[in-house]
Amino acid sequence: MAAFIIRRIVQAFVVMFIISSIGFAVKHNVGDPVWQITGISVSKAERERIREDLGLNDPVYIQYIDFLKKAAHGDLGKSYFYKKPAADVILDKAPATLELVLVSSLIIVVLSVPLGIYAAIYPKRLFSRVIMGGSIVGVSIPVFLIAIMGVYLFSVQLGWLPSFGRGETVNVGGWRTGFLTADGWRHLILPSLSLSSIMLPLFIRLIRSEMMEVLESDYIRYAWAKGLNRYRIWFLHAFKNTLLPVITVGGVQLGITIAFTILTETVFQWQGLGFLFMEAVERSDTALLVAYLMFVGMIMVVVNTVVDIIYGVVNPTVRITGAA
């Protein structure tokens, strides 16, 4: 276990290093921040002075070494736009994205498990065919199209749901949450549904195929032969074993979901990390870009680690390599 943790920490550092280098290598290509922080009629000389003050005229490697030095102390640089440390901005915006991802994940779990199991147990039934057909149509519609259609239908035409933003939020110890107000929940509906629309069909199909495979296995046949209660077989024996691959895939997909928040948040003007990222690109707020990438990288490493540990717990036959 110790070796496993050490291994992950080393991996995290390597990942962070790679990400920060890539981020740094390209940050000059997303634009010049000085143009973003000055009015258009400001003279060239003045602009040059600002550039000099910000250290943007230093060679890239010097800037990078400078950045690494500061990063070692937890300082990821300052966001030009927010005039705050980039890490603070990220932490400020993270709750919005995490809440969105959390609700979407809940929707995915709550819907995909029963639907997937049903489609596995009764593969020939009409409803199963509807589920499977619907899921393949679902994967084929781009998430931004679903989001646009959602806004058009439910906000503009019907006026039932708000079209943008998080609505009323409550600040609980620095965590700005939309969970505590009815308005916040109303604002969550469309974004979380469209975000979950990417992964829901995949999970239904995954659970179905894994479950069908398990149902074919010898020990389930044996359980039937023993005359066990069918629900016991399905849910206790079969489903438990379909969980394993679902957890693994779930971990990987979480990363993709976080990336897809870029699209969803852009359409819904959801003030989270994805939106922040696109804005940072458009504003060439480079410190924020690098900080965002490092944050997401960090989350991915943590999630992967947790998934591996859960995997080991759920399935004792798998030894986490290096576990003593």
Add this chain to the structure above:
Amino acid sequence: MMDHWQRFKASDLFYDFKRDKVAIVSFAVFVLLFVCAFSAPLIAPYNPYDPANIDIMSSEIPPVWMAGGMDDYILGTDAQGRDLLSTMIYGMRISIVIGLCAVLLQAVIGIVIGLIAGYYGGKLDGFFMRLADVQLSFSYLMVAIFVSAVLQAAVGVGRFAEIAVPFLIIVIGLAQWPQYARTVRASVLAEKKKEYVEAARVTGFNSHRIMWRHILPNCMSPILVLSTIQVANAVMSEAALSFLGLGMPVTRPSLGSLINAGFEYIFSGSWWITAFPGLLLVILVLAVNLLGDFLRDVLNPKLYKG
């Protein structure tokens, strides 16, 4: 050639195909769209790349069956005055070209890396798989945004229109090779243990030949199934990138950039600029996905999960 066809007709795959209506229909739709796309200059009413055919004064004409529609423009025109049907057909061609080539690129990169990693194992394997892990955790969107920044700086913005297609192919190809690498590696690891590989080594074949001529053909089913899924994904990826404004230039729109351009008109009543390309994109992707589903059911490969 005849021989191959005969054999194909006798194969399980064809037998299952004949009995699967959904597969037949989706295959027919895909072939139809494919043929349309590549005979675009022949069947499209106009050439949307020819400025002589574009008149700003005839922009946003609705489809022919709506009030104000014109017979010349069956599905109406877009915001620039291009015939929407022609633009969609040409756009689909770009989407399909990008989708297929990007998958080809992914496949080449992924297969080479997967084969090498799986066959040689050890440090090389560890390196490539960590690389794949890191890259997968960032998804193609972020990778694409960064790759596009680098490439644009490298080629200069002025010539972007000329290199947009290869550029997107590279972006999507580079972003998604890990799927192939992991699937191929998993298959190679399974195949490598089989004795026919040892038999080949005993015969004295070099690693190169064993990897490509002996192991790779046995990894084809997962590659085939994955490829269909990836073509659908690549078309969607291109659409998503174009939606974020990182894709095809406005003068040579793909389906994705058409949808993106039309998005701004969705409340204005010119819904057709988004709706028709959107519908076409969904049909195209759906057909490919259904084919992939069929292949998966028939070939029943073990895909790398995730």
Add this chain to the structure above:
Amino acid sequence: MKKLTCILVALLIVLSLGTAVNAKTLKLAMDADPVSLDPHVQLSGGMLQYSHMVFDPLVRWSKEMTFEPRLAEKWERIDENTVRFYLRKGVVFHSGNPFTARDIVWTVDRLKRSQDFKGLFEPFVGAAVIDDHTVDLITKKPYPLLLNMATYIFAMDSVFYTGTDDQGQPKDAIVKTGYSFANMNESGTGKYRVTERQQGVKNVFTAFADYWDTASPGNVDTIIFTPIKKDATRVAALLSGDVDFIMPVPPQDYDRIAGTDGVKLTTMPGSRVITFQLNQKRRDEFKNPKVRQAIVYAINNEGIAEKIMKGKATAAAQQAPEGYLGYVEALKPRYDVAKAQELMKEAGYPDGFECTMIAPNNRYVNDDKIAEAAVSMLGRINIKVNLKTMPKAQYWDQFDAQTADIQMIGWHPDTEDSANYTEFLLMCPNKETGYGQYNSGNYCNPKVDEIILACQSETDRDKRAAMLQEVERILYNDAAFAPLHWQHLSWAGKDNVNILPIVNVMNFPYFGDLVID
């Protein structure tokens, strides 16, 4: 007389009570929110819109482009370099400090230090206190635009902003990219105080109880200001009733908004001109005036204004719009493809040539679509254009480096004066003087430079007008640039929001005067 005053006062009190009782909340959505609470941090439309809400200028532009007294009740020119302003009495800052002439001197000093504003205030020596409520603005030489500049003097609370904050930094520091006291705190004399600010998410402005302008009909007590960047999302927010007022409105949605019950659209001709610059340093072809003229003739800018801008733009043939001193009525858009083809032949390019173009895709209204349309139009005269559009974050870098042969630029003069266009866009580029800073066409005509420099100190309005009109004619005949149109300004709101009275050509809505029924 006394009685009358009594009645007037009583009436005022009743009126003000009445407005207080009818206090309304406005939910406002713009494309961006102010980048700072410090009005001197950036010279941009967004910051000036903010300044008009929280601060007050000495004078402000009226709808008719005349000067309206604000903190200055009246003013007079006392010599050719000095104008004396008589300040309003009884005005207090949000902090409770009284407003005096010292605040104006302090503010002008700070403007001259501000990186963004120092250029505009370069002609000024400074301000001088005459007494508590009288102040002189002194320029280095006769300056015709002194009052125009006074619209930028938003009084800041010198007492509030003096000293050091709890981080030990001077409170008056102007910091663009990090923390400063002024970035986070405000004390102006304006109608609204900033009561909540989540940058980029939500800003709440609350009416200031001791606001001096009790005569204003404005009845909005609270403004909840949300930035919504994407055009379609902003429109959706209005249509779904999530907000009461949006600006700007994308042209493609004009009809939809105009045709929807409960919301209405307000537009007004603007003074931002959109142009293409043809780089003579990169392309020898563009050195030939015939080629430049051919391009001007090939571009159907009236078509663009009608179709892409949905009629809410005025096709241009010159830089300055109607109402500006330099405007020449006789100059008309010149769309004529046959003539353009003829000119190309005469210039020796019957088969055309290939060139590159860049344009931003989120800076001007429908900028990328305009560029795309222009590409097709130039195709008609066999000029094959490779177009690349990009977000403004990348655009200005590319523009400045002149990476393409044809580059789009729009311009709105900070001085609201004709000469400003030419100074930045078309005078011979000169690193020392800074003239021609955005002249990526590298058009250089010494005659134009000479006239523009002369009119900088010409205070006679008619003479100045004649000089500026001369410049426009020269540029027109030379086809120094390809003009497209002047963007219209657009706002939309619910029916009960009286937009028209508070908006103006500068696009600074005076929210303090807004009435919601």
Add this chain to the structure above:
Amino acid sequence: MMNDMNDAPSAQTPPILSVRALSKVFDISGGLLDQLALKDGRLRRVKTTVKALNRVTFDIAPGETFSVVGESGCGKSTLGRTVIGLYPPNGGEVYYGGQRIDVLSPRQMLPFRRRMQMVFQDPYASLNPRKRVAAILEEPLRFHHPELTAREVGDRVKEVMEQVGGDVQWLTRLPHEFSGGQRQRISIARALVVDPEFIVADEPISALDVSIQAQILNLMMDAREQRGLTYMFIAHDLSVVAHISTRVAVMYLGSLCEVAPAETLFAAPRHPYTQALLSAIPRLGKKKSGHVRLKGEVPTPIHLPTGCVFHGRCRYADERCVREIPELLEKDGGTHVACHGVAEERI
């Protein structure tokens, strides 16, 4: 240390294959980070290895059928694969026809590849499922004899096919269309098609039905007759080995216990392990013989016992057996035994 086999492998003919002190260790500890372990509060690098072969020495004379037997996991397959060069050895030498081959590069090894072939255990895995039988047989031939014309290749393939009892029609089919026995014939044909001198047969019949086993064995023996082949035959089934082998080697935990001419070995096993092994064979016509029961369990090759690898299970073991590794010493009648007990004539 060196025994007499070293100096004079055989008085009559030089051996076709000589193996000297061959060792093979597999490292299963994974990457650097996997090797780290906390021990006594300190981080240490720990390698986990499997000692599959320990200083194995033997010779095979031309024309012999040299069998290697032992229980599963004893390293006999590893021995076969190391000899033929599928695994690089960690120590020791392999000579073929007097030339050392374990140090050759793949290119230098090529001529030997043609002379040495292998037949595998699992007929379902040893044929490439994507290749038609013709391709499977032609590819090695073309590879080693690029000078042959298509017709010559075809003729030789047909010839070999007939020799293994196959049908020419098989050539156009895919492996999955055949039964296990048929596949093993194809496997043998593949080995024979390059006209080798020496074949390592790794349990070639153990995956087949009993009724088929004899056919395949006969086929192999016929091929030996016709082509003058030398076999190294790996098996876990002593009864099969008994009537085809000229000599038999008994392996236990990666070490050779006893090497003896087949008849001698079956008549008079010397090593205690061989005795136990033989006593387990049911024989017709014999009543329950004294079945030798072994005590203890088979140790793992990860933690090899000190001294004689068999000492933990040997009823004759003494203190020397725990301490000292016995060497393979020649006894009378060409028998070699690695046992202190035998050497001391205690047994």
